[in-house]
Amino acid sequence: MKVLNKKNLVILLAVLVVYGGVQAAIAARLIPPFYSVNLMLICVYVILATSLNLINGVTGQFSIGHAGFMAIGAYLSAIVSVKLHGPLGAAILAGGIVSAAVGFLVGLPTLRLKGDYLAITTLGVGQIVQVVFFNTNYVGGAAGFTVPRTVNWTWAFWLTVISVVIIHNFTNSTHGRACISVRENEIAAEAMGINSTKYKVMAFTLGSFLGGLAGGLYANYMYLIQPTTFSFLTSFNILVMVVLGGLGSMTGSIVGAVVMTVLSAYLSQFPEWRMVLTALLLIVVMLFRPSGLLGTKEFNLGFLGKKGESRAA
């Protein structure tokens, strides 16, 4: 089968080594809690950054309300696992589906807006979601919602892998190309028979779904979720990861998510310097690499195969 080519086997092997290595270290109790929390956060943020990249980078829309969809996924999965005593998988999936549904309903009218206007609207949606959970006593309101920890490394890691594979496979298909064409030139895309509204909404809905999954992971690991966690700052943080890695590059988003999470973990002892250094990093990257660390390019393993094997050109 074509799926099992050399390149994919190498990637699969690398993924298994990372998973096995960390799993063994956890089993041997070699990883202190500080690191395991941050490993988990890396998984959550990789999903969030790659899914936002699908909307902002691949399709060229400008959403800054991604934490809102994370919140929906988090709260919905928490309701399913705590109030309805559902299994973890069902809880996370429910969070993703509801988040996707909200994304679809929000996207349909707002994706006709362009640039700044869409940004303002998605910002507003993020705020509304936060305020709704603030004022809903059923989920604890401002005090927060206590959720037992059921997510472990296996869940977090494989859910991240699945999300990344979904995004990669979608982007590298005729449907992903349709999204890219909308980013490149919407008028030309329409003239080539591409329903731009459909693909904007599709990317937005898929992005919201995966954002919801990330929220579900987060909620079922962190013991406590509060509306303040899903503030504008979180949305902004995800956006910074995407821009840092390079808008339109999925591997760039992964790098951005890892770098930012590790950075803020190590800077958490110096909270007064954290924001300064993150801002400085962003300024330096924008000065020297305005299109982000990887631009729109993907990090690939092409050098392993024959030259030009991955691209039949």
Added chain:
Amino acid sequence: MLLKLEHLSKSFGGLKAVADLNIEIGQGELVGLIGPNGAGKTTVFNLLTGVYEPSEGKMIFAGKDVGGLRPYQVTHRGIARTFQNIRLFGDLSVIDNVKIAFHQHAKYSAFSAILRLPSFFRSEDEMESKALALLEVFHLRGRAGEVAKNLPYGEQRRLEIARAMATEPRLLLLDEPAAGMNPQETRGLMELIRWLRDNFQLTILLIEHDMSLVMGVCERIYVLDYGMIIASGTPEEIRTDPKVIEAYLGEEAI
């Protein structure tokens, strides 16, 4: 009749960009639309492709009214276009530009793409070979992997036509295809246009300022001035029509 425009009008506020336009184009014809700057030629194309909605009148394509459709729906009906100012997907490769235009003929859903079902591979292989074959026709196969914006100007124009052809149209609208080309490139383009029409059972409507191209390839010409048709006929008839000369050169020149 493949395309029939009946009393087509478009006004922007008080300005009538196109007024009471009647055009008929038969299957397989190669028709030119000329006129001075600002005569409303591109507006006609924008009406035909759904970018603008007509204020009045009807557009019948292949027996069906295409007025009020969105641009992508018009393309699905079989009308493709190129743009006066090139609108390629500049940062994408040449082959991806063509593959995007094949999108409506792709035979797999987003779901099968995510799961990488066999239909994905079958359809992608098919699109790849069709795209390469099309690039071969336009002498662009060697450029397939290059970024579109890095092509020389003449090749970008050719790629735009190749991309339009990938939508598998019955009617091709060319908006100033020879703009910015040197006489040699223009001659090559004329041959290409004729060849396309003959080999793809295509009907072509083109806007052009280059009179050597219009007079050389078009079988019939419509002349537009101030949004109205002032003359129509064969190239010979147009060349000697006093109204056309007046529109282009001013009244005193007659």
